Amino acid sequence: MSTFVSEFKTRAAEKTGDLRHRNFIRTALRGYEINRDKRKGAFQSWESARQAAAETKWEAINHLDTHLESLVSKLEARGTKVHWASTGAQAREIIAQILRDKNARSIIKSKAMTSEEIHLNHALEEAGFNVVESDLGEFICQLRHEAPYHIVFPSMHLKRGEIRELFQKELGDAPSDNPEALTMVARRVMRQKYIQADVGFTGANFAVAETGMISITENEGNARLTAALPKTMITLMGIEKILPRFSDLALFLPMLATAGAGQPMTGYNTMYSGPRQPGECDGPEEWHVVLLDNRRTELLADTEQRDALHCIRCGACLNVCPIFRNVGGHTYGTTYSGPVGAVITPHLRGLQDWKHLSNASSLCGACTEACPVKIDLHHHLLQNRRNASQSKPAFFEKLAYKIFRIVANEPKLWWLAKKIGWLAQPLQNAVKGSVLDPTKAWTKTRDLAPVQKETFKDWWGNRK
Numbered sequence: 406m407s408t409f410v411s412e413f414k415t416r417a418a419e420k421t422g423d424l425r426h427r428n429f430i431r432t433a434l435r436g437y438e439i440n441r442d443k444r445k446g447a448f449q450s451w452e453s454a455r456q457a458a459a460e461t462k463w464e465a466i467n468h469l470d471t472h473l474e475s476l477v478s479k480l481e482a483r484g485t486k487v488h489w490a491s492t493g494a495q496a497r498e499i500i501a502q503i504l505r506d507k508n509a510r511s512i513i514k515s516k517a518m519t520s521e522e523i524h525l526n527h528a529l530e531e532a533g534f535n536v537v538e539s540d541l542g543e544f545i546c547q548l549r550h551e552a553p554y555h556i557v558f559p560s561m562h563l564k565r566g567e568i569r570e571l572f573q574k575e576l577g578d579a580p581s582d583n584p585e586a587l588t589m590v591a592r593r594v595m596r597q598k599y600i601q602a603d604v605g606f607t608g609a610n611f612a613v614a615e616t617g618m619i620s621i622t623e624n625e626g627n628a629r630l631t632a633a634l635p636k637t638m639i640t641l642m643g644i645e646k647i648l649p650r651f652s653d654l655a656l657f658l659p660m661l662a663t664a665g666a667g668q669p670m671t672g673y674n675t676m677y678s679g680p681r682q683p684g685e686c687d688g689p690e691e692w693h694v695v696l697l698d699n700r701r702t703e704l705l706a707d708t709e710q711r712d713a714l715h716c717i718r719c720g721a722c723l724n725v726c727p728i729f730r731n732v733g734g735h736t737y738g739t740t741y742s743g744p745v746g747a748v749i750t751p752h753l754r755g756l757q758d759w760k761h762l763s764n765a766s767s768l769c770g771a772c773t774e775a776c777p778v779k780i781d782l783h784h785h786l787l788q789n790r791r792n793a794s795q796s797k798p799a800f801f802e803k804l805a806y807k808i809f810r811i812v813a814n815e816p817k818l819w820w821l822a823k824k825i826g827w828l829a830q831p832l833q834n835a836v837k838g839s840v841l842d843p844t845k846a847w848t849k850t851r852d853l854a855p856v857q858k859e860t861f862k863d864w865w866g867n868r869k
Contacts, residue, residue, distance in 0.1 A: 409738060410761045416736040417765070426562065427731060433561055434724050440667025441721075447669060448659075458660055459779040462715035465614075465647045469705065472614035472647045473696070479617020480694060483679030488695045493523030496697050500525065500606075500639060501532055503693055507637050509534070509603035515621070515628035516540040517608025518556060518718060519641045519697055522740045522753070536606075537598045539627035541591055548575045554734035556741065557665045557720035562733060595627070605635035605689065609642035610717070611657060615650045617678055619694065622661060624672040632677065638689035640677070643697050645714040657717065664777040665719035704752045710785050713748050715778040722772035722782055728765050737762060744772035748785040751793070760793035826856040 420426060445451040465472055477487045490496035504512065512534055520526065526536050526547070538544045542559035546552065548571055553559035560568070565582040572579035578590045607628055611620040619640055621628045632638050648657065654674075662668040681688035705711055723729045723743030734742040739750045739759070747762035763786045772782040794806065812818045837848060847853060 407758055407761075409758050412738055413736060413761055413765070416738070417732040420733045420736055421731050426733065429564070430562065430733065431730055433558075434730060437667050437724055441663060441724075442667075444663040444667055444669055448663075454656060454660060455777055455779050458656055458777055459712075459715065461648065461653050461656070462717075462778050463712070465649055466645065466705065466711060466714045468649075469644065469647060472649055473644060475614040476612055476617055476647060477696075480679065483617070483682070484692070485679050486691070486693045488693060489698075490695050491698050493697075493699050496523050496641060496695055496699070497525055497528045499695055500641070501529065501534075503637070503639060504529070504534060504604060507603060507691075509637070511535045511598070511602045512537070512604045512606055513598050513602035513631050513635065514538050514543075514606040515608065515623065515631040516543055516559075517606065517641055518553075518740060519608055519643050520606070521553060522643075523641075523697070523699065525641070537595075537602075539595055539598070539625075539631055540623070541588060541625060541627075544591055544595070545571065548572075552735065552740070555720060555723060556718050556743075562735075599630050599634045602631075602635045604637045604639060605631040605633075606639045606641070607631055609640055609646050610661065611648050611654065612642060612646050613648050613651050613654065613676075616676075618651070618676045619678075620654060620658075621675050621677065622658065622671045622673070623675075624666075624668075626673050629673060629675055632675070632689060633687045636690045638677075638680070638692045640692070640694045641697060642694060643699075644701055645716070660777045661717055661719050664721040664775070700753050704749065707752070709788060710748070710752070712780050713745070713752070713782075713785060715780055716745050716749070717778060719777060721775040721777060725771040725775045727767050727769065727771070732765070744782045744786065745780070748780075748782055748789065751789050756789070756793055757797050760789060763787075763789035763793070823856070823860060827858050830856050 448454050480487055488499045490499055510533075512529065514520065514526075514536060516538075526538075529536050538547045540559070542561075543553060545560040545563065545568060546554070554562045563571075565584060565587065568587055569579040569582040572587060572590050576590060576594060578593075580586050580590075607621055609619045610622040612618070613620065619642065621632075623629075648654065658674055659670055662671045677692070680692040681690055701714060704714055720743070722745050723734070726743050729743045737743070737746055737750075739746055739754065739762070741750055741753075744766065747766060750762055751759045766783070766786050768783050768786065770783045773780070773784070776782060794802065812822050839845070
């Protein structure tokens with residue numbers, strides 16, 4: 406068993422047994438579902454909007470080379486410095502070199518899942534730079550020295566009392582557990598960091614090929630300050646964030662807000678097209694855009710699962726996933742959790758090391774139904790399982806599948822297996838919970854349904 410599998414099972418067992426955590430997350434996500442469904446009603450047809458979004462992303466990804474060239478040429482025409490990074494390590498080195506060239510020491514960051522993906526903060530801190538997250542949820546996670554819990558809601562697993570204790574310990578200021586009071590504490594700290602920062606760092610929600618713009622969506626206004634105050638701005642963007650036309654944002658911005666947070670529109674939506682131009686009063690004097698591949702083109706080459714690159718990182722699939730609700734975001738042990746994380750992480754970080762994520766699914770299809778760009782998530786999970794078993798299956802896993810195939814394809818053996826299961830029921834009850842119980846992992850937290858003596862097929866055949 407690999408280390409990743411072992412850690413996943415350990416964390417999953419811990420979180421599924423924590424009823425307080427499970428109830429807290431479920432309550433929060435039930436509230437999200439109510440707001441999301443209200444906002445869906447504001448669309449003339451939510452399903453038509455999903456179809457239009459899926460077709461737009463299909464066009465963008467299937468002509469990615471053309472759209473990226475258009476984006477880059479327009480960005481560079483206005484003075485933006487564009488860098489191409491094939492790997493996470495290359496992206497980290499490009500960013501670190503920019504910081505060294507600017508003699509920068511302090512970096513203020515807005516939310517960027519791509520930076521989490523390449524472990525940028527850790528690398529920059531190791532190199533002696535001071536990095537501060539300006540998104541409130543990300544800032545809380547940074548103070549706790551932990552990764553974000555959720556793509557959209559980084560600290561959703563924490564209660565107000567826990568945040569107050571954290572602020573009191575790390576910032577020496579937490580007048581109460583009132584959300585507004587705690588936000589003001591973070592705001593006072595953050596304002597000083599903005600003023601002191603040498604470089605502002607952002608991610609990107611969308612990039613428009615037609616106009617050469619980067620679109621950043623946020624609820625706190627911190628990304629605007631991150632881009633406006635420091636003299637140098639760096640944006641790290643996955644190459645799949647491209648949209649063909651500026652008009653596409655009219656669909657994707659409200660769709661991202663609705664699917665991601667149950668909002669009609671996110672509070673701040675800003676387009677960036679270049680560094681400060683003559684006559685402009687604010688903005689960075691120098692802007693660097695780093696385009697990150699990091700094995701995305703390998704996924705692009707997979708015609709079967711290419712549509713996973715359509716993902717707009719809204720988190721809708723996490724919010725409806727029964728596995729995520731029970732085991733939580735940190736259990737996955739990777740940047741992208743939930744169903745979409747289980748689909749793309751094996752591509753980004755290696756199938757054999759991360760194939761267990763695709764098995765951690767009920768295959769209920771709720772993720773596919775919730776996805777605003779209609780990614781076929783639950784079928785991709787099955788495809789990952791198939792690919793993992795074909796490429797390098799474990800000996801006992803391979804043996805088990807062979808035996809199952811033989812039994813399932815032979816009616817008499819299948820009938821015999823059912824009878825053995827029924828006859829073994831008393832034995833299973835006798836060893837239940839002991840080391841001899843083969844179903845111990847299952848029955849530890851749930852009941853095992855008894856094997857029925859009469860099958861549905863038998864019952865139907867005897868029915869008059």
